[in-house]
Amino acid sequence: MSGFGLDYDVQATDGAARRGRLTTAHGVVNTPAFMTVGTAGTVKGLTTDQVKDSGAEIILGNTYHLMLRPGAERVAALGGLHKFMNWPGPILTDSGGFQVMSLEELRKITEEGVTFRSHLDGTPHNLTPERAMEIQELLDADITMALDECTPFPATEKEARESMERSMRWAARCKEAFTRRPGYGLFGIVQGSVYPELRHRSAEALKEIGFDGYAVGGLAVGEGQEAMFEVLDATVPHLPAQRPRYLMGVGKPADIVGAVKRGIDMFDCVLPTRSGRTGQAFTRRATLNILNARHRDDARPLDPDCPCPTCSDYSRAYLHHLFKAKEMLGPILLTRHNLHYYQQIMAGLREAIEAGRLEDFVADFERQAAEGDIPAL
Amino acid sequence: MSGFGLDYDVQATDGAARRGRLTTAHGVVNTPAFMTVGTAGTVKGLTTDQVKDSGAEIILGNTYHLMLRPGAERVAALGGLHKFMNWPGPILTDSGGFQVMSLEELRKITEEGVTFRSHLDGTPHNLTPERAMEIQELLDADITMALDECTPFPATEKEARESMERSMRWAARCKEAFTRRPGYGLFGIVQGSVYPELRHRSAEALKEIGFDGYAVGGLAVGEGQEAMFEVLDATVPHLPAQRPRYLMGVGKPADIVGAVKRGIDMFDCVLPTRSGRTGQAFTRRATLNILNARHRDDARPLDPDCPCPTCSDYSRAYLHHLFKAKEMLGPILLTRHNLHYYQQIMAGLREAIEAGRLEDFVADFERQAAEGDIPAL
Numbered sequence: 219m220s221g222f223g224l225d226y227d228v229q230a231t232d233g234a235a236r237r238g239r240l241t242t243a244h245g246v247v248n249t250p251a252f253m254t255v256g257t258a259g260t261v262k263g264l265t266t267d268q269v270k271d272s273g274a275e276i277i278l279g280n281t282y283h284l285m286l287r288p289g290a291e292r293v294a295a296l297g298g299l300h301k302f303m304n305w306p307g308p309i310l311t312d313s314g315g316f317q318v319m320s321l322e323e324l325r326k327i328t329e330e331g332v333t334f335r336s337h338l339d340g341t342p343h344n345l346t347p348e349r350a351m352e353i354q355e356l357l358d359a360d361i362t363m364a365l366d367e368c369t370p371f372p373a374t375e376k377e378a379r380e381s382m383e384r385s386m387r388w389a390a391r392c393k394e395a396f397t398r399r400p401g402y403g404l405f406g407i408v409q410g411s412v413y414p415e416l417r418h419r420s421a422e423a424l425k426e427i428g429f430d431g432y433a434v435g436g437l438a439v440g441e442g443q444e445a446m447f448e449v450l451d452a453t454v455p456h457l458p459a460q461r462p463r464y465l466m467g468v469g470k471p472a473d474i475v476g477a478v479k480r481g482i483d484m485f486d487c488v489l490p491t492r493s494g495r496t497g498q499a500f501t502r503r504a505t506l507n508i509l510n511a512r513h514r515d516d517a518r519p520l521d522p523d524c525p526c527p528t529c530s531d532y533s534r535a536y537l538h539h540l541f542k543a544k545e546m547l548g549p550i551l552l553t554r555h556n557l558h559y560y561q562q563i564m565a566g567l568r569e570a571i572e573a574g575r576l577e578d579f580v581a582d583f584e585r586q587a588a589e590g591d592i593p594a595l
Numbered sequence: 596m597s598g599f600g601l602d603y604d605v606q607a608t609d610g611a612a613r614r615g616r617l618t619t620a621h622g623v624v625n626t627p628a629f630m631t632v633g634t635a636g637t638v639k640g641l642t643t644d645q646v647k648d649s650g651a652e653i654i655l656g657n658t659y660h661l662m663l664r665p666g667a668e669r670v671a672a673l674g675g676l677h678k679f680m681n682w683p684g685p686i687l688t689d690s691g692g693f694q695v696m697s698l699e700e701l702r703k704i705t706e707e708g709v710t711f712r713s714h715l716d717g718t719p720h721n722l723t724p725e726r727a728m729e730i731q732e733l734l735d736a737d738i739t740m741a742l743d744e745c746t747p748f749p750a751t752e753k754e755a756r757e758s759m760e761r762s763m764r765w766a767a768r769c770k771e772a773f774t775r776r777p778g779y780g781l782f783g784i785v786q787g788s789v790y791p792e793l794r795h796r797s798a799e800a801l802k803e804i805g806f807d808g809y810a811v812g813g814l815a816v817g818e819g820q821e822a823m824f825e826v827l828d829a830t831v832p833h834l835p836a837q838r839p840r841y842l843m844g845v846g847k848p849a850d851i852v853g854a855v856k857r858g859i860d861m862f863d864c865v866l867p868t869r870s871g872r873t874g875q876a877f878t879r880r881a882t883l884n885i886l887n888a889r890h891r892d893d894a895r896p897l898d899p900d901c902p903c904p905t906c907s908d909y910s911r912a913y914l915h916h917l918f919k920a921k922e923m924l925g926p927i928l929l930t931r932h933n934l935h936y937y938q939q940i941m942a943g944l945r946e947a948i949e950a951g952r953l954e955d956f957v958a959d960f961e962r963q964a965a966e967g968d969i970p971a972l
Contacts, residue, residue, distance in 0.1 A: 259916060263923040265904075288891070288916045296894050296912050304908040514665070517673055527642075531681040535673050539636060539665045546640040546923060 243401025273561030298358030403430030494553030526558035620778025650938030675735030780807030871930030903935035
C-alpha cells in the first residue's frame with residue numbers, strides 16, 4: 219500500500235488510455251472497469267452469482283437509498299453491505315449527494331451540509347461531509363466517495379464556481395473525517411460544470427488535499443457527448459497519473475469507449491440494468507427494443523456474437539413473449555445480457571490497451587455500431 | 596414402453612404410498628413428484644437453471660395462457676415449448692379447461708366444447724377435446740391432459756353427475772384424437788365432486804377408455820383437506836396400480852404428505868411460487884411472512900435447516916429489506932427457497948417409502964410443523 223489506502227498499478231498505456239489494477243480490501247478491480255449499479259443492496263433482478271458471472275468485479279451501492287432503508291447502522295449490525303447482500307467483492311458507495319440534490323423541493327443546502335426529507339416517509343435527515351463518511355464506513359465500502367454538490371446543468375460560470383468551491387471545502391472535510399484503513403480508499407470529485415478553468419482549478423484543489431482516486435462528477439446531466447468529452451480533455455491531464463480516475467454516471471457504450479481513450483479508468487451507470495428492465499437491449503450492432511413486433515417470430519438470439527447465457531439459451535421471440543406477458547424473467551434475462559455486453563466491452567478495452575491496439579478496437583467498435591441490427595428474417 | 600406411451604415403474608410401496616419412475620421423451624421423473632408451475636412459458640422470476648437446481652424434474656405449462664400468447668402454432672414453429680423456454684426436461688401441460696371454466700362471464704360450455712373470449716383482448720376462441728389435444732401436441736408436452744370440466748364447488752349430486760359424465764365423453768374424444776408417440780402420454784381426469792359413487796364411476800369410465808396416467812381433478816377448490824382426503828380414499832383404490840396418479844392443483848405441504856400416504860404420485864401447485872412472490876415462506880416449522888417487522892434485524896436464514904441457496908447466503912433481515920423496498924430479488928429468493936423446500940419434502944417422501952419408513956417421516960414432518968417458527972431474537 220503506497221501510503222494510500224488503495225494500491226493502484228498502471229500496467230500498460232495506449233495513448234491516454236490506461237490498463238490498471240486496483241487492489242481493495244475485498245479484491246482486485248481490473249481497469250478500465252464498469253461498476254454495476256446495485257442501488258438498494260441489490261442489482262435489480264439478479265442474484266450476486268449472476269452479477270459475478272457477467273464479469274463484474276466491483277459494484278456500486280447508493281448511500282442515499284441505503285441510509286434511508288434499511289439504514290446504515292442496521293447494515294453495519296448485520297455485518298456490512300458485503301455480507302448483507304452476499305457480494306464478497308469490492309464495493310464503491312456514492313456519497314448520497316447526487317440523489318439528495320435531485321430531491322429539489324425536499325432539500326436545503328447550506329455550508330454545513332444538506333438537510334432533506336425522505337422520499338419514502340417524509341422524515342427529516344441530515345447529510346454532511348462528516349456523516350457521509352460515517353455512513354459509508356458503516357456500510358463498509360471499499361471505496362468511499364466525498365460528499366459534493368452535483369452542480370445543476372446548465373449553470374452560469376458564477377453558479378458553477380460557487381458550487382465547485384463549496385464542494386472543494388466539503389472534500390477537505392471528507393478527507394479529515396475519513397478513517398484511513400488498508401484496502402479502503404476515499405475518492406474526491408472534480409466539479410466545475412462545462413467550464414475548463416473551473417475543472418482545472420477543482421482538480422488542483424483535490425490534488426492539494428490528496429485522495430486515493432479522482433472522480434469527474436457533474437456530467438451525463440444533459441450536456442451531450444461532445445461537451446462531456448471536452449470537459450474530460452480539460453480535466454484528465456490535471457489528474458495524478460498514478461491514481462484511478464472515475465467518470466461518474468456514464469454511460470452509453472460509445473461514451474465509455476471515448477472516455478477510456480481520454481484516460482478514464484472507472485465507470486458506473488444504470489443504463490444496462492434500467493434499460494434491460496424496460497426491454498432495451500444493447501448489442502454490438504444496435505440498441506433494440508425487444509417489444510417491437512418484428513422480434514415476435516425470430517428464433518435468433520439478441521446478438522449472434524454474444525456468448526452470454528441469454529444469447530446462448532433464448533430467442534428474441536421468447537424474450538419478446540416474456541416482455542409482452544410482463545413476466546419477471548424478461549427484465550432478468552435482458553439485464554443479464556446488457557451487463558455481459560458492457561463487461562465484454564470493458565474486457566475488450568483492457569486487452570486492446572495491453573496490446574497497444576486501442577485504435578483498432580475503437581475502429582471495430584464504431585464499424586459494428588454503424589452496421590445496425592441483423593436484418594429481419 | 597409397455598404398450599403405453601409412458602413407462603411407469605413402481606419400485607417400492609409403503610402402505611398405499613408408492614415410489615416410482617416415470618419415463619418420458621425428455622427424461623425421467625421420480626415419484627412422488629412435485630411439478631413446478633411455469634404458466635406462460637416461465638417459472639415466474641427464475642431461470643430454468645435455478646428451477647432445475649431446486650430439484651425439479653418436471654414442470655407444468657398452462658395451455659390456456661400459451662394458446663393465447665404466444666400461441667401454440669408459434670411455439671411449434673419455434674421448436675416446441677422445451678426449446679422455447681430452455682427447459683430440456685419433461686413438461687406436462689394442462690388442457691386449458693380449468694382456466695377457461697374460471698372465465699365465467701366470458702365462456703360458454705356445450706357438448707362440443709367451450710367457446711370463450713380471451714382475457715387479454717376479448718378475441719373469441721374455441722376449445723374442444725380435439726383442439727386441446729392438437730394444442731398440447733404443438734407445444735410438445737410430454738404429458739397431455741384430457742380436456743375436462745372442472746366441476747364448480749359446491750355442486751349438487753345431479754350437477755356433479757352431469758358434469759362428470761360430459762367430462763367422460765370428452766375424455767373418450769381426447770383419447771381418440773391424441774397422437775400416440777413413444778415417451779408421450781395422455782392422462783385422464785377423474786371428476787365427481789365430493790360424491791364417492793360419482794368418483795368411483797368416473798374412475799371406472801376412464802379405465803375403460805385407457806390412459807397413460809390418471810389424474811384426480813376438481814379438488815383444492817374450497818372443499819377443505821378433510822373432504823379432499825375422503826375423495827382420495829374413495830377414488831385411488833379404483834385407479835390402476837401400474838399407472839401414475841396425479842392430484843391436480845395440490846397443495847400445501849401437509850396436503851401433499853397426506854395425499855402421498857393415500858397413493859398419489861404427482862402434484863402441481865402455484866403455492867410455492869405465488870406465495871414466494873408475496874413474501875410468504877414455507878419452512879419445516881412454520882409458514883412465515885417475511886414482511887413482518889420481527890424479521891427486520893434478524894441475521895438468521897429463513898430456515899436454519901435448509902440447504903437452499905437463499906438460506907445459505909441471505910438473512911431474514913435482507914429478505915425483509917428486499918420486500919419492503921419492492922426489489923425483484925425478494926420474490927426471486929423466496930420463490931427459490933419455497934421450491935427447494937417443496938422438493939426437499941418430495942425427496943424425503945421418496946426416501947421414506949423406499950426405506951419403508953413413511954410413518955416415521957410423517958410423524959417427524961408433523962412434529963416439526965407443530966413447533967412453530969424459531970423463536971424471535
